[in-house]
Amino acid sequence: MTETMDYTPEEKPKNKEGFSIGSIVLLGSIVVAAVIVGIALMRQNQVQPTGGRAPEFGFTTFDGETFELEDFRGQVVVLNFWASWCGPCAYEAPDLQYLWEEYEDDGVVFIGIAYADNGPNSLAFLERYGITYYNAPDVGTYISELYRIEGVPETFVIDQNGDIVEFFLAPVDELQLTAVIDPLLEGGSQ
Amino acid sequence: MRLKIVLLSILIALLATLPALAQDTPPIDPDVDTSGITDDQVNAIANQLYCPVCENIPLDTCGTLACEDWRQEIRAMLAGGMSEEAIIDNFVRRFGDRVVSSPRDPFISAMSIITPWLVALFAAGFAIVHVMKWNQSRSETPVADSGKDKNSTENNRNSYMEQLEKDLAGK
Amino acid sequence: MLAEVGYLSLIIAFGISLYAIVAAFIGERNHTESMVRSARNAVLVAFGMVTVSTGALLYALMVEDYTISYVWSVTSPSMPEFYRATALWGSQEGSLLFWSFLMAAFAAAAVVLNWKSHRRLMPGVIVYTMAVLAFFLGVSIWVENPFVRWWLDSGAPEGQQVLQAVFQPAGTVQPTATRLAETANGLNPLLRHFGMAIHPPMLYLGFVGFLIPFAFAMAALASGDLSTNWIKASRRWTLTSWLFLSLGLMLGGRWAYDVLGWGGYWAWDPVENAALLPWLVGTAFLHSVMIQEKRGMLKAWNMALVLGTFSAVIFGTFATRSGLVESVHSFARSGIGVPMFLFWFGVTFISTAMALWRYNQGMLKDEHEFKSLFSRETLFVVNNVVFLAIFFAVFWWSFGAPIVSELFFNKVVTYGEAHFNQYLWPLLLALYVLMGIAPLSAWGYTSVKRFGKAILIPVILSVVSLGVFFMMGMTDVLSLVGYWIVLLAGWVAIYETYRGFMARQKIHNENPLQTVAALLQRNPRRYGGYLIHLGVTIIGIGIIGSTVYQAETQQTLETGESLEIGGYTLTYHRLDTGLVSSDGRIIDRATLTLSRNGREIDVISPRRDFFPESEMNTMTIADAHSSLENDFYVLLVGWEEISTQRATFKVYINPLINLVWWGGIVLIVGTLAASWPHAILPVRVRETMRKGREQ
Helix, strand or coil, X not given: CCCCCCXXXXXXXXXXXXXXXXXXXXXXXXXXXHXXXXXXXXXHHCCCCCCCECCCCEEECCCCCEEEHHHHCCXXXXXXXXXXXXXXXXHHHHHHHHHXXXXXXXXXXXXXXXXXXXXXXXXXXHHHCCCXXXXXXXXHHHHHHHCCCCCCCEEEEECCCCEEEEEECCCCCHHHHHHHHHHHHHHHCC | CHHHHHHHHHHHHHHHHHHHHHCXXXXXXXXXXXXXXCHHHHHHHXXXXXXXXXXXXXXXXXXXXXXXXXXXXXXXXXXXXXXXXXXXXXHHHHHCHHHECCCXXXXXXXXXXXXXXXXXXXXXXXXXXXXXXXXXXXXXXXXXXXXXXXXXHHHHHHHHHHHHHHHHHHC | CHHHHHHHXXXXXXXXHXXXXXXXXXXXXXXXXXXXXXXXXXXXXXXXXXXXXXXXHHHHHHCCCXXXXXXXXXXXXXXXXXXXXXXXXXXXXXXXXHHHHHHHHHHHHHHHHCCCCCHHHHHHHHHHHHHHHHHHHHHHHHCCCCCCEXXXXXXXXXXXXXXXXXXXXXXXXXXXXXXXXXXXCCCCHHHCXXXXXXXXXXXXXXXXXXXXXXXXXXXXXXXXXCCCHHHHHHHXXXXXXXXXXXXXXXXXXXXXXXXXXCCCCCCCCHXXXXXXXXXXXXXXXXXXXXXXXXXXXXHHHHHHHHHHHHHHHHHHHHHHHHCXXXXXXXXXXXXXXXXXXXXXXXXXXXXXXXXXXXXXXXXXXXXXXXXXXCCHHHHHHHHHHHHHHHHHHXXXXXXXXXXXXXHHHCCCCCCCHHHHHHHHHHHHHHHHHHHHHHHHCCCCCCCHHHHHHHHHHHHHHHHHHHHHHHHCCCCCHHHHHHHHHHHHHHHHHHHHHHHHHHHHHHHCCCCHHXXXXXXXXXXXXXXXXXXXXXXXXXXXXXXXXHHHCCEEEEEEEECCCEEEECCEEEEEEEEEXXXXXXXXXXXEEEEEEEEECCEEEEEECCEEEECCCCCCCEEEECEEEECCCEEEEEEEECCCCCXXXXXXXXXXXXXXXXXXXXXXXXXXXXXXXXXCCCCCCCHHHHHXXXXXXXX
16 A cells, blocks of 8 residues: 655755754763763673772771771781671681681781671671671671672782782682782781 | 860760761660561561662562561561661661662752652753744744645635635625 | 574674665665665565574574573473473573564564555665664674583683583583583573563564664654655554553563562562663654644654654663663673663664754754644643653663762662652653543644533543442542542543444444444544553553552461451461472462451462572462452462461452553553554545644
8 A cells, every 4th residue: 555655845954054052962961871871881890809909998896996998008908798697608707717816916807897787686696606806887888889799708808008819709718818818928028 | 266176176076976876786685575576567667678688679578588687677676666767767877878769868869859850840841932932933924834835725715715705796 | 503503594694684784775875776675685584594593592492402501591301391482582692682583573574564655765774774683683693692502621721611602612522411401500480480471572572663663763864754754654663562562561560460479560670660661752752743643743853752762772671681770680790781882872872963963954844833722732742741751750760860879979779669659650640631631632722612511521420430439448539539530531532432433323324333343444543542541541540559559468377377458368278388390390389268258259379489400499479369359469478487387478458450451451452453454535535534623
């Protein structure tokens, strides 16, 4: 079925040179929107940092002491994300405490960050495993966002200069950690 | 000068207490008796909260261990006599704005509500201006309509008919 | 064998689509008919090749060829055949290939069906459809290849022994068939539901379908033919795509209701919203084109809407597949985000630039002016403004605000269901108000008197029918106002249809069915439109009832114990555990009886399904007693251990919820009616009718 064409011959269109201001603004806003979405996409695709300067953050422990990460510059920092409802975290907790006691005077600091978990269960968890190293609730889930963790447990090892040297996606054990910490201590004493 | 010193010291004192405020673990007794609290009471609060572990699922339907933990905490808080407001405030303080379904931060909240209305107003205004412009151009050129041949033929035909009527009437 | 066939045909299709673009472009430039014809044939061949490729993957799924990684990841030996077939769109690679298949099919159909009637626009249509197809084929070839296979390299270091490639790398062997079969993943349990099986194809048909109006619009911009030709050409395609998109959205809601177990059907989750956004713009477009066809107005706006609809489609699929925002629907993180983002930007920027180019040349000027403020044109403009407002609000709270908040204020925020429900309802109600008023207004000018007379009876009818809700106990004032507005829109549609029916019956002596058929033939879009509006009204009533008046409770019951809610009594009888179904899942099923006023009315059996071989291994499936009045919806809850002595149940009473589904069916029928072929009237009659409308 051929539909009749409704084409009305227009008068010769007055050809404006270039685009009007409104058009430029419209195109410009598309670019701006795209840039914003693009940046968001980049950030979303970023995973946990495995190198470079460790992101700065402040924290207040369950005991009420306040620190910044940079307060520990010059020491090796083991940053461990955990939660009381996380089974594997319970699995690695004894190893972490043991190593803390071993390394306490050697210039190694252990920091535990409780992810989405800072109620009485967290305190019970710390008590159950006799954890004595610094532990802080992640208020506002800020630190977890900063390190882009996907779940718990995740552990980062930061050297004396404040750079991340290792990232463990899974529960860690004694062997894995000592393999990373010892070289740092030897190198740092030079 | 003395006033300044006093004010400054008050400010410092306040700031010094902030960390303690921020670090507010809930004032609940872990051994409190929760048997009187019904699931419905817990759910009434839980369905207003979102746990970061589950992606975009409200706390009352989420099945992870983290969510179970949170719901138990809510139960204990209710048993301890905390109000709904206080419980939600507490969770927001500890975990951030993301745990509620509308951001609490006044600035972000304003931005998110106002922006769509602003855009809608802008669109409506744009439409109104356009319609008015059309209306105006119509009243300025009363014999308006685009120069379509059909219409001018129509006018011609009408005037011809008029002429014809006049002639016939005159007869 | 299958992998090679599938992969190679994909590559050939890609090459041919590129050829089609070049041939169509050159043929149009130099006015060489043979080149344009060649381009057309290329479109058909590309379709053939993509069909072969998709067929190969489908065949591999059915015969359980686990050497192909995709087959291995979405099927397993215990899956029934039906789900093996639907696994074609069960995961990223397969669903992208399926998407390309539909796209190629639509392009081929558009070229064949519209060749004679819109020959002038064809080269442009070919160029733009093939360009989009080439992009998606390219993604399938280079980023998300469904035909890679598993290979074992025993010589490689530990942890790097398993490789994926289409063709066998040197020094590798294929894993044994039995090893593959026993480790195969199986389809995500959430997708093993009939609704989920059909929801993606419907949604994709809707999305992909909008490519054709887009291509016609772009062809119009490129060729300079900016009359209503491109709109007329794409009218059927727009309606068809809109139909599938509406169907897809409703099926998604139904699936969520049946399987996800939270008692609702739409959570305003970002990915759900990503599919809703094109629907909003598309519906605005459907209405707005009528103004252009009848009055030659709003040309620039219609162009913006059709380009915007397609841009929203691409954005939607980009946001869903790339994990841009947090959602239950997220696909796994993959490399697809960046290419899709760049494609979305390219499509949006180029199409907008072309439209602005023509606009600045003055070629999108309107032919008529608004004659009066109270006319159908004005109301359609208001309709568009409201749709745009809803569109932007949904976009802002799903994507815009969370992204801006996180990037510029370093704060992660959530916009949950409560937020959307709280702030969107005025706009949605405004749409219903327009639905009630606009059909009674005339093109050009409506006298208040005429309008008052026309609306009187529907107003009376709607107030009277409010009584039904009163009797059901729904007495909240705000909801009654909402019901009234929604009912008014419905009664207007019914009444106008009735008037048309009676008017015709007076003149012609025919039986009622003939009259109905004649009405549809003479004016399918009007009467189909009324039916669609009626469907939307029914859905609206269902939404108000099930949202405002939903009741819920959760209790733990011992065997023999009952709970009471809303006048019903639910008694827990027993739990059967460890039942094994034919597809390998293990089921715990509870049996409860539902009574009302002492009389037993139904047996309800909610279950928990456990899938031993899959990662997301537990699914809670509700059971409900459904009636017009409500759904009595029961879930097995796992807060505490479920034992045969006691179990926890969550109960929802969702009043009027089944109206949502039945209203959807009415909407579908209405859309089919609106697509009815227009009866061909003699030119003389049409002229008279047109003059009559313009007065």
